Amino acid sequence: MDYFNFPVKPKEHTILELREFSRKLVRELGFMRPSLADSDLAPSAVHAIIEIGLVPGIQARNLASVLRLDKSNTSRQVAKLETLGLVSRESADDDGRSFRLHLTETGQKLREKIDRFATDQVSNALRQLTSAEQQTLIRSLALYTDALTQNNAGKAQRPEGSADQQILQGYQPGCIGDIASLHARYYSRASGFGVFFERRVATELAEFAQALPAKNKALWLYVENGKTLGSIAIDGDETTGIAHLRWFIVDDALRGSGVGRRLLSLAMDFVDDRFDETYLWTFKGLDAARHLYESSGFKLTDEAEGSQWGTTVVEQRFSRSSDNVRG
Structure with missing residues (x-):
């Protein structure tokens, strides 16, 4: 494998480049549109569908943490998805104050549609990269997103203690x-x-x-x-x-x-x-x-x-x- 020594850029330049790449990703993936992934749902609702599908029975407070939304916004989001027949809830404790969320059959079908849309979008883009470039991309994105996650986690307050x-x-x-x-x-x-x-x-x-x-x-x-x-x-x-x-x-x-x-x-x-x-x-x-x-x-x-x-x-x-x- 050949290694190339690229000139080290100033930190300020790197920050500006990453911000520009992030804006392009947001635009190209469709997060600025009123609906996402041909679903007729706003981006935050689409992400809620994806996360509930990945973790059936997730509690609303944990969904809020994953989506980086406050409790009131998450509650409104979940209520809307319930009204649309996409999500159902069940009591998670004896006093009925905590709920677990599940996708309905309709919600599961929508999630599968969203998955197909996202898979096609990524697959079509990856065809323009070599295998080595694809692996470099995955490695770099993993490091970047993990760094963002750790930074945001350090700022967040855990609602139920450390x-x-x-x-x-x-x-x-x-x-x-x-x-x-x-x-x-x-x-x-x-x-x-x-x-x-x-x-x-x-x-x-x-x-x-x-x-x-x-x-x-x-x-x-x-x-x-x-x-x-x-x-x-x-x-x-x-x-x-x-x-x-x-x-x-x-x-x-x-x-x-x-x-x-x-x-x-x-x-x-x-x-x-x-x-x-x-x-x-x-x-x-x-x-x-x-x-x-x-x-x-x-x-x-x-x-x-x-x-x-x-x-x-x-x-x-x-x-x-x-x-x-x-x-």
Whole structure:
């Protein structure tokens, strides 16, 4: 592969270029139009349809966080979608003050139409780029959007207290099913995994949880209303001094909240006191996750095609030395 040294531009110039590219994206993708994706709905309503479809049962307050809207605007948006017969709600607690949102059959059909429109739009644009240019684009956009997300998360106020108040350590009843479900839904979309993968996650996690508590193992859970919405585990070997980071995942509704970064920070604090090295396995193409790992000191050490999860994917091994942190 050839590498080119481009002249470094002043930061002010880079900012102006990114702002111009962002404006062009907004215009070309249609966000300035009164309706989006041939749906007869405003852009914010289309995004609400997409997010509810991605996370069936999402609560309205979490939808507001994902869409970066306040509660009153989100309530009006949801009410409009209900009136149009696109969204239904069900009570999420005994007092009826919290609701979970689902797409109706009509809403699901509209979401499929929006998906086809967006897929065609992106596909037609990508035909004008080489494969190498496409991968560079994905990597760069992942870094840029993750940086924006982290910046916005730092400014946001969490309505129900800090993440630490809702993070529990150790096994909690129901967490195995919740974590397996989070993995199954996410990796079904990302990598096409099915029942083989979900069963393996549930089986291995149950075996791990049964060994807790243990001084070389730990499990952290982010819990809301008794439901696990995020997790991370450390499975350490005292003989080798090496720890395995496992089952790190956060519900889609918590994207940009800082919960994932906090879970990873707790896990790293645990291993740095006990182990010399930490490693994890992930899959090529999950660039936002890769950026989070690398920002915490992990480096790519191995990459190979594998099919042990029921579907052929490119597996990646990342490692992190505790010595670099201690030193």
